[in-house]
Amino acid sequence: MTAAERKRLQVERDRARAKRQLDLVYVLPRPPFGTWLDDDDRASAVDHLAICYDGMNREPPNFQDDNDPVSASGHFEFPSTEDGEPSYRGALGRAELEVDLLIEAAKTLADLINDYKREVIADRIRQIELHDLDESDTRKERLKEIVELNKALERLDRSVRAELPQWQLRG
Numbered sequence: 001m002t003a004a005e006r007k008r009l010q011v012e013r014d015r016a017r018a019k020r021q022l023d024l025v026y027v028l029p030r031p032p033f034g035t036w037l038d039d040d041d042r043a044s045a046v047d048h049l050a051i052c053y054d055g056m057n058r059e060p061p062n063f064q065d066d067n068d069p070v071s072a073s074g075h076f077e078f079p080s081t082e083d084g085e086p087s088y089r090g091a092l093g094r095a096e097l098e099v100d101l102l103i104e105a106a107k108t109l110a111d112l113i114n115d116y117k118r119e120v121i122a123d124r125i126r127q128i129e130l131h132d133l134d135e136s137d138t139r140k141e142r143l144k145e146i147v148e149l150n151k152a153l154e155r156l157d158r159s160v161r162a163e164l165p166q167w168q169l170r171g
Contacts, residue, residue, distance in 0.1 A: 019079040024169040033091040034063040063091040099167050114156050121149050
């Protein structure tokens with residue numbers, strides 16, 4: 001294993017260990033997250049959240065009850081502390097877990113979209129190289145199209161960074 005691979009595995013283990021710990025805020029006296037969200041100062045942010053979910057054709061989460069997170073299918077295993085207690089608790093835990101899972105879902109969906117676009121572009125380049133370069137009258141236009149398609153492939157090599165505020169105090 002290279003040093004970079006060992007470091008990557010160490011970081012992954014540290015992240016998994018941190019997810020098993022309780023967030024610092026869980027032990028502090030606080031109102032339930034859903035009650036806190038009801039404050040008029042947060043109404044525009046809660047409305048914006050509802051609009052975002054509507055745009056995804058999804059129901060926005062309801063944080064009014066303070067129940068612990070539950071998997072819809074029962075196949076998802078939630079992180080737990082070393083004592084076996086859930087490390088995500090109540091509405092706040094559901095909200096934290098939702099952020100984590102939305103990020104993971106976004107990464108996976110972005111990978112799938114990226115792969116799809118790469119395949120479509122590669123297929124078009126092959127099609128041009130096999131058939132359209134034989135005709136001298138369209139050769140210049142097709143070469144220009146190949147250059148544009150290759151630039152698009154280069155753009156797909158890049159990563160996008162999204163800035164998020166820190167939402168967890170684990171580990």
